[in-house]
Amino acid sequence: MRHFEYARADSAQQAVAAHGSDREISFLAGGTTLLDLVKLDVMQPDKIVDINGVALDEIERLDDGRLRIGAMVTNTALARDKRVVDDYAVLSQALLAGASTQLRNKATTGGNVMQRVRCPYFRDGVSDCNKREPGSGCAAIGGVNRTVHAVLGTSDACIATHPSDMCVAMAAIGATVEVQGPEGAREIDFADFHLLPGKTPAREHALEPGELITHVVLDAPLEGSRSAYLKLRDRQSYQFALASSAVIVRMDGDTIADARVAMGGVGTKPWRAPEVEAALKGRAASEQLFADAAKLAFENAIAYAHNGYKIPLGQQAIVRNLSDLTAA
Amino acid sequence: MSDKQQSIIGAGVPRIDGPDKLSGRANYAADNLPPNLAYGYGVFSTIASGKVSQLSVDEARKMPGVVDIFHHSHFPTLYHTPSSFAQGNKVEETRLPFEDERVYYEGQFVALVIADTFENARAAARRVKVTYSTDQAVANLDQGVEANGTQAGSGNHDRGDAASAFDSAAATIDVTYRTPVETHNPMEMHASTAWWDDEHLTIFDASQGVVVARNALSKIFAMPPERITVHAPYIGSGFGSKLWTWPHAIATAAVSRELGRPVQLVVPRQQMFTTTGHRPETRQRLRLATDGNGKLVSLRHEAINTTSYTDQYVETCGSVTKSLYRCPNLTVSHETTQVNRGTPTSMRAPGAAPGLFALESAIDEMADAAGVDPVQFRLDNYAERDESQDLDFSSNHIVEATNRAAEKFGWADRNPEIGSMRKGREIVGYGMAACNWEALKRPCDARVSIRADGTAFASCATQDIGTGTYTIVAQAVSDVTGIPIDRITVKLGDSSYPDGPVSGGSWATATTLPAIAGAARKALDEIKRYATGSNGVFAGASGDDLEVADGGLRSADGKLVSFADILEAGRYGSADGEAHTEAADSKYSYRSFGAHFVEVRWDPGISHLRVARVVSAIDVGRVINETTARNQVEGAVVMGIGMGLFEATEYDQRNARPVNNDYAEYVVPVHADQPEIDVILLDHPDLAFNEYGARGIGEIGVTGLAAAIANAVHHATGKRIRELPITLDKLMDDVPQARSA
Structure with missing residues (x-):
C-alpha cells in the first residue's frame, strides 16, 4: 500500500470541498473495493476522503412514492429495510445474493454503485488493461475470460462485466442518482450512470471529478407487481454472477401487463433489456414466450473464447425467473 | 488394560487443542x-x-x-x-x-x-x-509436451502383456482424462x-x-x-503444501x-x-478391456503431469491402478513435462486423487461398454490380493464397504437409464466410485513422562495440522497409563522433541501412536521399578504383579497407590520412557479401501449442477477417534466436491501467468455447496499393521469422489466429462463459439 493523505468529511459539501482539482482523490465509504485495490497497488490515490461521518444513512419514502436511499446506507441495512423487502423484493434479494454477510455489513449503496470490475487482468496490476493503463490493450480478449467477462456491451478495448448485483435490481426498478459536486447538486438517470467501455473503458461512470453520490432514488414501485432476482454461478454463494436476472412483472390474469427486465454477469454495465420487456408486454405468459423474449436480449451478443455459454445461460436466467414469477 | 481404559481408543474425544484455537491462544507461525x-x-x-x-x-x-x-x-x-x-x-x-x-x-x-x-x-x-x-513461456501441459517432450517418471509397473490382451478382448475402451492445476489454499x-x-x-x-x-x-x-x-x-492446515x-x-x-x-x-x-507448490496438471490415457464375462483382462494407465524447470515432481496417477482390480495384463506409466510454473508438490492424496478420477471414471465407462451395473462390475473385479507386489492385503474390506454404502445410499433404486430419474425440475444422477490409499508407517521416536503431580506429558516432533493428532496422542497415553485425558499434556511441532514423522501420507496416526504407547509403557515400567524398589510403596513385589488402575498401580491384594504417591515415596520428579518404533514391514500390502456414492441434481432449465448427497464407507482399520476421523472424511469429501465441480488454477496460455490466483476467483466449495454427508467407518482393526490396527484417514476420502460425481453426472445428463472441473458450461448444449478475432 502506498502512503496517502487522509481526510475526514462530516458533510457532503465538506467532502466535495476536500477534493482538489489536480490530484487523484478517492472517497472512502465501506472500502470493500477501494482498500482491496489500494493494497493490490491497482488504485493509487494521493488522498482519501473518508465519508463515513457524512450523515447519508437514511432511507426515506418521498411524497411521490419513490424511495430515497442515502449513499452510506449499508447493503445489509438496505436489504433488510421493510419498505425494500415489501416493495422492491428484487433489490433485497439481489443485495443478499452478493458478497458475504461481513462485506454487506461494510459495503454501502453509493460504494456498490461505484464498484470496480473483477477482471483479473485489471486486478493483477501487470497485464495490459485499458482501464488501468489506457492504451495498453485488453489482455482479457484472447485470455481467460470465462467468469467475469461480458457478452453484451463489450468493445475491443474492454470486456469486463460490471460485478454488482444491487445495480442490476436498480436498473430494473429504475432510479435516479443524486450527486453533489463542485458545481452544486445534480441528478443522473441510473440508466445513464454507468458507461459502456467503448474506446474509453477507464471512464466507467457519468460522475465528474469531485462529484459525490449522495443518494439513489428508486422509482415508485410498479403497482401490483411481483419481482425477483435470480443469480446463476458455479458455487452457491460468494461468487460473482455468471448470469443473473432482475425481473419485475405485473400480471393481468394470464397476461403480462407490464415487465421490467435487467441482467447481470453478462454485460459491461447493469443491463436493462427493453426489447425483452416490449416482447412480453400484453402477451399471455408461456414458456415459449419467455424463451422467445429472452433470446432478443442476446441478439447482439459477442462470445469470447470461454464465455459463449453466457448467451444461453443469460436467457435461462430470464426464463426461469419469469416462469417462477408468473406461476399461479 | 481395563475395559474402561480400552474404550478411550475409538471414543469421540473432543480436540484437546480446541479451546486454545477457539480462544486465539494457539500461536501460528506469523503470531x-x-x-x-x-x-x-x-x-x-x-x-x-x-x-x-x-x-x-x-x-x-x-x-x-x-x-x-x-x-x-x-x-x-x-x-x-x-x-x-x-x-x-x-x-x-x-x-x-x-x-x-x-x-x-x-x-x-x-x-x-x-x-x-x-x-x-x-x-x-x-x-x-x-x-x-x-x-516465450511454456504455459500448459500440451505446450510442454510440444516444446520439451516428456521425461520418464517413477512408480511405473508392468505385468503380463496389456497390448495383446487389449487387442483380443471382447470389449474395450480407450479414453483420455485431464485434471487441472489445483492449489492447496490452506x-x-x-x-x-x-x-x-x-x-x-x-x-x-x-x-x-x-x-x-x-x-x-x-x-x-x-x-x-x-x-x-x-x-x-x-x-x-497445509494439505501437502x-x-x-x-x-x-x-x-x-x-x-x-x-x-x-x-x-x-x-x-x-x-x-x-506460485511459490509454495500445487497439484500439477495431468493428462491420463486409460485403456481397459474385458473378456466376455465382464472381467478385466487388460488395463493401461499412462499419465503425464507438468513439472517445473528446476525440479521433477511426479504425480503418480497410477499408484492405485496397480492393485485395486484383478487384472493379469497391466501397465502403469508416469511421465512429466516441463512448464513455466513453480515446482508442484503433494496435495491431499497425491497421485491417487487425479488418478482415481481417471481410473474410476474409466471403470464406469468400461462397465457401460461391458453392459454391467457399475457396482456389480467393481464387485466382480476387485482384487483379492495385491498383484503388483504379489502380496496379500493385510486387511481389505472393500466389498463390505461397497455393499454397505450401496445399501445405505439406495443404489437398488437407481434406474440405469440416462436422465430417467427426476425430482421436480431436477434430473437426479446416481454415481459411485471406489476409493483407495496406501497405508504407511514411518520410523518414530517419542517420550512420555508420568509426573509427580500425577499428570502425564508426551512429546514427539510430529505435528497436528488440524487433523487431531494432539488428541489421539493423549488418547494413546491415557489408554496405556489410565491417566484421564484432562491430566495429559501433549507437545508436538518442535524439532527438539524426539524425531517424529512429517504429517502427510496419512501415516501420522499409524506412525506416532505405537511410539507413544511404547514410551508410555516404558514410563510405567520405570514407575513400577520405583514402586517395587527397596523404599517403594510395593517394596519386594514384582512389577508383573502390579496392574495399572485409576491413575496408579494396584497389587494383587487390591492395594491401590496413585502414581503421584509412588513418585512422592521415592522422591522422584517423574518416571520417563522413550521409545523408537520402526517403519512398516513388507509382509503384506497395507492399504485402505472404501467406496463413495453420490447423488447429483442437474437442473437443465438453469444449467445448475449440485451434489445433493454423499454416502461414503471407509475401511481404514481401527478408528482411534470417532469424531476427528469422521471429520477427516467429511472434509475430504468436501475437497472432492471442490475438485469435481470447481477447482482449477487457470493460466494464460500466452504467457503462463496464473489468472485466478486469489481466493475470490479460485472457487472452492462454500458451506452452501456441502450436502448431507453420511460417513460409515467400518472400524476393522488391522493388527498386522500396528498394535492399534489403525491405518490413517487423512487422504482416502478425497480419492474417487470426483469420479463418483462424474459418474453421477453421466447418469443424469448422458454427458461423460473427462476434464475437471465439471463446470456448467461443459454440460450445456449449443454453446456459441467465440467469434474469430
Whole structure:
C-alpha cells in the first residue's frame, strides 16, 4: 500500500470541498473495493476522503412514492429495510445474493454503485488493461475470460462485466442518482450512470471529478407487481454472477401487463433489456414466450473464447425467473 | 488394560487443542512477534520465463522504514540440500532463493524488502523496479509436451502383456482424462518468523514436518542440526503444501542472520499459487478391456503431469491402478513435462486423487461398454490380493464397504437409464466410485513422562495440522497409563522433541501412536521399578504383579497407590520412557479401501449442477477417534466436491501467468455447496499393521469422489466429462463459439 493523505468529511459539501482539482482523490465509504485495490497497488490515490461521518444513512419514502436511499446506507441495512423487502423484493434479494454477510455489513449503496470490475487482468496490476493503463490493450480478449467477462456491451478495448448485483435490481426498478459536486447538486438517470467501455473503458461512470453520490432514488414501485432476482454461478454463494436476472412483472390474469427486465454477469454495465420487456408486454405468459423474449436480449451478443455459454445461460436466467414469477 | 481404559481408543474425544484455537491462544507461525522484529515482503516476477536484466532499488531504498533489500546480487551464500526423502532433508524447490537472475515461473521471488513494518515493506516492494529479458513461456501441459517432450517418471509397473490382451478382448475402451492445476489454499498463509541467538536459529514456520525442515536448513546453512530449532505448534492446515520447506522460509532465516534481528515473512495469497507448490496438471490415457464375462483382462494407465524447470515432481496417477482390480495384463506409466510454473508438490492424496478420477471414471465407462451395473462390475473385479507386489492385503474390506454404502445410499433404486430419474425440475444422477490409499508407517521416536503431580506429558516432533493428532496422542497415553485425558499434556511441532514423522501420507496416526504407547509403557515400567524398589510403596513385589488402575498401580491384594504417591515415596520428579518404533514391514500390502456414492441434481432449465448427497464407507482399520476421523472424511469429501465441480488454477496460455490466483476467483466449495454427508467407518482393526490396527484417514476420502460425481453426472445428463472441473458450461448444449478475432 502506498502512503496517502487522509481526510475526514462530516458533510457532503465538506467532502466535495476536500477534493482538489489536480490530484487523484478517492472517497472512502465501506472500502470493500477501494482498500482491496489500494493494497493490490491497482488504485493509487494521493488522498482519501473518508465519508463515513457524512450523515447519508437514511432511507426515506418521498411524497411521490419513490424511495430515497442515502449513499452510506449499508447493503445489509438496505436489504433488510421493510419498505425494500415489501416493495422492491428484487433489490433485497439481489443485495443478499452478493458478497458475504461481513462485506454487506461494510459495503454501502453509493460504494456498490461505484464498484470496480473483477477482471483479473485489471486486478493483477501487470497485464495490459485499458482501464488501468489506457492504451495498453485488453489482455482479457484472447485470455481467460470465462467468469467475469461480458457478452453484451463489450468493445475491443474492454470486456469486463460490471460485478454488482444491487445495480442490476436498480436498473430494473429504475432510479435516479443524486450527486453533489463542485458545481452544486445534480441528478443522473441510473440508466445513464454507468458507461459502456467503448474506446474509453477507464471512464466507467457519468460522475465528474469531485462529484459525490449522495443518494439513489428508486422509482415508485410498479403497482401490483411481483419481482425477483435470480443469480446463476458455479458455487452457491460468494461468487460473482455468471448470469443473473432482475425481473419485475405485473400480471393481468394470464397476461403480462407490464415487465421490467435487467441482467447481470453478462454485460459491461447493469443491463436493462427493453426489447425483452416490449416482447412480453400484453402477451399471455408461456414458456415459449419467455424463451422467445429472452433470446432478443442476446441478439447482439459477442462470445469470447470461454464465455459463449453466457448467451444461453443469460436467457435461462430470464426464463426461469419469469416462469417462477408468473406461476399461479 | 481395563475395559474402561480400552474404550478411550475409538471414543469421540473432543480436540484437546480446541479451546486454545477457539480462544486465539494457539500461536501460528506469523503470531510470533519477537522484539525488534523486521518484516519482509517479496517482489515477485511478473514474467514466467527469462532473466532479471535490471533491478533498481534506489527509489524503494528511500521509502520509510526500509532496512534492506535483498536480491540475486545481494544475498548471503547458502548451500544446496541433497533434498533426499530417505535422508530426511527434502525440499521441493531445490533452487535456492535468489540463487541467480533466472526466472522460471511467474510469482517467483526476485527481491525481498525488509522494513520495520509489514506495510512499509509492502509499500517499498512496489517501488522496486525490475526489468526482464523475457523468453516465450511454456504455459500448459500440451505446450510442454510440444516444446520439451516428456521425461520418464517413477512408480511405473508392468505385468503380463496389456497390448495383446487389449487387442483380443471382447470389449474395450480407450479414453483420455485431464485434471487441472489445483492449489492447496490452506487458511493459514505460509509464514515464517526466524531469529538467531548465539549462532542458534529458531524458526516458527508453517510446516507439516519440523524435523525434515530442520535437517534441510542444516544442509542449506551448513551448520549442525543441533543449532536449529523449527517450531510448528499449530498449522492452519497445509494439505501437502507445507510438507517441505519453500524458498520463503529459507530466505527468512538467511536475512535474519544477515541483519542480526528477527524477521517475519508471510507469503501473500496470490503467491501461494506460485511459490509454495500445487497439484500439477495431468493428462491420463486409460485403456481397459474385458473378456466376455465382464472381467478385466487388460488395463493401461499412462499419465503425464507438468513439472517445473528446476525440479521433477511426479504425480503418480497410477499408484492405485496397480492393485485395486484383478487384472493379469497391466501397465502403469508416469511421465512429466516441463512448464513455466513453480515446482508442484503433494496435495491431499497425491497421485491417487487425479488418478482415481481417471481410473474410476474409466471403470464406469468400461462397465457401460461391458453392459454391467457399475457396482456389480467393481464387485466382480476387485482384487483379492495385491498383484503388483504379489502380496496379500493385510486387511481389505472393500466389498463390505461397497455393499454397505450401496445399501445405505439406495443404489437398488437407481434406474440405469440416462436422465430417467427426476425430482421436480431436477434430473437426479446416481454415481459411485471406489476409493483407495496406501497405508504407511514411518520410523518414530517419542517420550512420555508420568509426573509427580500425577499428570502425564508426551512429546514427539510430529505435528497436528488440524487433523487431531494432539488428541489421539493423549488418547494413546491415557489408554496405556489410565491417566484421564484432562491430566495429559501433549507437545508436538518442535524439532527438539524426539524425531517424529512429517504429517502427510496419512501415516501420522499409524506412525506416532505405537511410539507413544511404547514410551508410555516404558514410563510405567520405570514407575513400577520405583514402586517395587527397596523404599517403594510395593517394596519386594514384582512389577508383573502390579496392574495399572485409576491413575496408579494396584497389587494383587487390591492395594491401590496413585502414581503421584509412588513418585512422592521415592522422591522422584517423574518416571520417563522413550521409545523408537520402526517403519512398516513388507509382509503384506497395507492399504485402505472404501467406496463413495453420490447423488447429483442437474437442473437443465438453469444449467445448475449440485451434489445433493454423499454416502461414503471407509475401511481404514481401527478408528482411534470417532469424531476427528469422521471429520477427516467429511472434509475430504468436501475437497472432492471442490475438485469435481470447481477447482482449477487457470493460466494464460500466452504467457503462463496464473489468472485466478486469489481466493475470490479460485472457487472452492462454500458451506452452501456441502450436502448431507453420511460417513460409515467400518472400524476393522488391522493388527498386522500396528498394535492399534489403525491405518490413517487423512487422504482416502478425497480419492474417487470426483469420479463418483462424474459418474453421477453421466447418469443424469448422458454427458461423460473427462476434464475437471465439471463446470456448467461443459454440460450445456449449443454453446456459441467465440467469434474469430
